Amino acid sequence: MSAIEAPYLMFLGDAPDQLAAKTAFGVKFWRPEKCLGQFRLPGCKADLGLPDMTIEEAAKAGVKTIIVGVANRGGVMGQSWIDPLKKGLELGMDISSGLHKKVADVPALKEAAAANGRKITDVRHPTRDFDVASGVKRPGKRLLTVGTDCSVGKMFTSLALEAEMKKRGMKADFRATGQTGIFIAGDGVSVDAVIADFISGAVEWLAPAHDPDHWDLIEGQGSLYHASYAGVSLGLLHGAQADVIVIGTEANRPHMRGLPTYKLPSLKETIELNLRCGSLTNPAIKAGGITANTSMLSEAEAQDFLKRAEDETGLPATDPVRFGVGKIVDFVARL
Amino acid sequence: MSAIEAPYLMFLGDAPDQLAAKTAFGVKFWRPEKCLGQFRLPGCKADLGLPDMTIEEAAKAGVKTIIVGVANRGGVMGQSWIDPLKKGLELGMDISSGLHKKVADVPALKEAAAANGRKITDVRHPTRDFDVASGVKRPGKRLLTVGTDCSVGKMFTSLALEAEMKKRGMKADFRATGQTGIFIAGDGVSVDAVIADFISGAVEWLAPAHDPDHWDLIEGQGSLYHASYAGVSLGLLHGAQADVIVIGTEANRPHMRGLPTYKLPSLKETIELNLRCGSLTNPAIKAGGITANTSMLSEAEAQDFLKRAEDETGLPATDPVRFGVGKIVDFVARL
Structure with a gap:
């Protein structure tokens, strides 16, 4: 995995309750300085206590990466999530997601990332190859x-x-x-x-x-x-x-x-x-x-x-x- | 993985020595009745002691699956392998490979399999999904x-x-x-x-x-x-x-x-x-x-x-x- 650039916009989508945004809460708790704001759709019941931002406001504020740190309903990403995420790519931000289903596989987002030279990382899915362990003792x-x-x-x-x-x-x-x-x-x-x-x-x-x-x-x-x-x-x-x-x-x-x-x-x-x-x-x-x-x-x-x-x-x-x-x-x- | 249908044609390609065909030897040793013949290219230094067959002869003999049970040079499959494998698909046989690199990813073979309704299985690469273990004791x-x-x-x-x-x-x-x-x-x-x-x-x-x-x-x-x-x-x-x-x-x-x-x-x-x-x-x-x-x-x-x-x-x-x-x-x- 390549590094995820801060600062972040925490994307909460239409999370049905606080628990669905558990990952986002963890990030906010341990690295509040990385989290400039939160993005919530109508019906979102989670709240990190961060400033609510539109995608445009986040881009202007200097956000580098939109963090999808929320469990979505039924594992399927609705259209209501895709449009704002696409806008984020168009405005120069990367996306990093913790969903099981890869965001990089959503055609509209894949195309928008390529067209705008942006990066989508799905952190549950390692993309790099690793060597077999050597077992050789290392310092530190x-x-x-x-x-x-x-x-x-x-x-x-x-x-x-x-x-x-x-x-x-x-x-x-x-x-x-x-x-x-x-x-x-x-x-x-x-x-x-x-x-x-x-x-x-x-x-x-x-x-x-x-x-x-x-x-x-x-x-x-x-x-x-x-x-x-x-x-x-x-x-x-x-x-x-x-x-x-x-x-x-x-x-x-x-x-x-x-x-x-x-x-x-x-x-x-x-x-x-x-x-x-x-x-x-x-x-x-x-x-x-x-x-x-x-x-x-x-x-x-x-x-x-x-x-x-x-x-x-x-x-x-x-x-x-x-x-x-x-x-x-x-x-x-x-x- | 879906089952690999016997009988087999053992594809030895241009194996540089007997050791490169170690997998094929194992199959022949334990299931000789499944192995109708072997296919060898010029320069092949491995020999299972099976009848040498052309792809056409194998198809006529009733072979269901061509087994690629050989290590190839440098992990790259040469054109000399692709043509006979493609012919095999066209003549109604499946391919099952133990190579690290997926045979199903070779464009010419992927297309030939689709066009002829044949199956390519890369046995080192599980394609089905598994459940997390339940730990529940089962009979047998x-x-x-x-x-x-x-x-x-x-x-x-x-x-x-x-x-x-x-x-x-x-x-x-x-x-x-x-x-x-x-x-x-x-x-x-x-x-x-x-x-x-x-x-x-x-x-x-x-x-x-x-x-x-x-x-x-x-x-x-x-x-x-x-x-x-x-x-x-x-x-x-x-x-x-x-x-x-x-x-x-x-x-x-x-x-x-x-x-x-x-x-x-x-x-x-x-x-x-x-x-x-x-x-x-x-x-x-x-x-x-x-x-x-x-x-x-x-x-x-x-x-x-x-x-x-x-x-x-x-x-x-x-x-x-x-x-x-x-x-x-x-x-x-x-x-």
């Missing part, structure tokens, strides 16, 4: 967020760690492996959409050799314990050659996401299997902390949950949203 | 070949087990996950070419629910210990929901294939990690035997190597090429 430090399950806040943790490290003057870069992360970083690769043979190779490309004191904070995906996606997680772990893993979970989640008969593994099991498998490409791999989504718990219950996680694992445990990740950076810096 | 028995490394004879073992089981009147089907296997079975999926999110789902599709006393012999790929490809191997293991794994290795291999700084894991480690990870989707998973490529050893050395493997693992060990797989089927039938 890498921290990968892993999890008991999918959707336990790996991206949030990686970004929070990047922010905390930068605040402390450490050299750190977030490395995105999913659509929201890619809009936030302006670059990255959707590892779950890569051809299976090249998962680890894509991660070697994403987080290449760097200064010995530089940290890449690599966004994890899935879980070694997820019956549908573990292959992606293992390829990511091997390609990352992680020096440190940070393990995410969600308090009181009843079962693995999408798999009602599978219960979550314990933190201890999750740590042990990740360290064991990760040691293949980095024998020095260590666990650096636990992050938990405790939003279902009261503050007292959350503190209790985190205390038990610390007792079980001997690692610092936090809810990044409630309590930040300072104690994890303290611990990782001492490793 | 499944045996997956795994390995210490790539290229240790997993396909050979799976096919030998199928043949031995059938000889004994057991219900058994080979399930192909790589190009040669797909030509042999006439169907299958190149799992390493599937989008990463769908590895396990593709295997659930490939080896679906079956009679309780039926064995699917699933061709394994890669190794959990291979730094480039382990993601594929883990997805395969989870999707297979293997009841039994048979572990392959090669005697005296100096290092992991393509990775000079990685040494092979021990059989014990390989078994243990595969059982541990495989137990996620099938808690009853068991190890059923060891197969070793001992072609670098004398017969006495091979016997000694296998004896040590049996002592180390407590499992029957054999070289399928030298000594068959009868003792493994004995052991698996008793499990």
Whole structure:
């Protein structure tokens, strides 16, 4: 993927509710300085709290890329979306989309991009080729967020760690492996959409050799314990050659996401299997902390949950949203 | 992938040596009854020992599919290949190719296939979509070949087990996950070419629910210990929901294939990690035997190597090429 140029206009279309604009919210939360405004069609029920702009106003304001960070109804893009996106291309802006269906395949938009020399990137669909992973150890430090399950806040943790490290003057870069992360970083690769043979190779490309004191904070995906996606997680772990893993979970989640008969593994099991498998490409791999989504718990219950996680694992445990990740950076810096 | 119709004409083109026709040899070895003849261009140095046929003779003999089971020079298909393949389509035969570059993308062949209502399948490039794996346990028995490394004879073992089981009147089907296997079975999926999110789902599709006393012999790929490809191997293991794994290795291999700084894991480690990870989707998973490529050893050395493997693992060990797989089927039938 080539870099996505900021600043952005956040295209919300006719999103039926706030949840449909989850990706756009993530970008606005982590990179508000990149988001000049939002574009909403009649009936749009999402609101990022950004200035509403027409396509013309966005172009005048200096927007470089229109970000389609919204789930559309039924996977089909209506005519109501196509006209304003086409106008955007004509006025000199690029489009970057997180939809499953490729925006670059919509004939009217494909033609308008070609006619105006603009770029459409569909971030869920890697277009570049990757090499097979070499497995050769590269300099620089890498921290990968892993999890008991999918959707336990790996991206949030990686970004929070990047922010905390930068605040402390450490050299750190977030490395995105999913659509929201890619809009936030302006670059990255959707590892779950890569051809299976090249998962680890894509991660070697994403987080290449760097200064010995530089940290890449690599966004994890899935879980070694997820019956549908573990292959992606293992390829990511091997390609990352992680020096440190940070393990995410969600308090009181009843079962693995999408798999009602599978219960979550314990933190201890999750740590042990990740360290064991990760040691293949980095024998020095260590666990650096636990992050938990405790939003279902009261503050007292959350503190209790985190205390038990610390007792079980001997690692610092936090809810990044409630309590930040300072104690994890303290611990990782001492490793 | 839709099924590849037999009988076959084996297209060898101008293969520079026997090794370039390795795939074609595999098909001929395991399914001689499917292979009516071979087609060779001037300069071809490979010979399957099949009757040489012109395209016209093949069509008259009743060939349904021309199998391109040969590595071409530099990945580019010369004009000398295109003309006879085009003739084949015109005479009513399909084409199935194991080349990296898609035959279906060669304009002259694409047009000829459309004009004559013929089918071109590029078996390295899955065209159908797969669902994400459900992880739901399905009836029937499944045996997956795994390995210490790539290229240790997993396909050979799976096919030998199928043949031995059938000889004994057991219900058994080979399930192909790589190009040669797909030509042999006439169907299958190149799992390493599937989008990463769908590895396990593709295997659930490939080896679906079956009679309780039926064995699917699933061709394994890669190794959990291979730094480039382990993601594929883990997805395969989870999707297979293997009841039994048979572990392959090669005697005296100096290092992991393509990775000079990685040494092979021990059989014990390989078994243990595969059982541990495989137990996620099938808690009853068991190890059923060891197969070793001992072609670098004398017969006495091979016997000694296998004896040590049996002592180390407590499992029957054999070289399928030298000594068959009868003792493994004995052991698996008793499990």
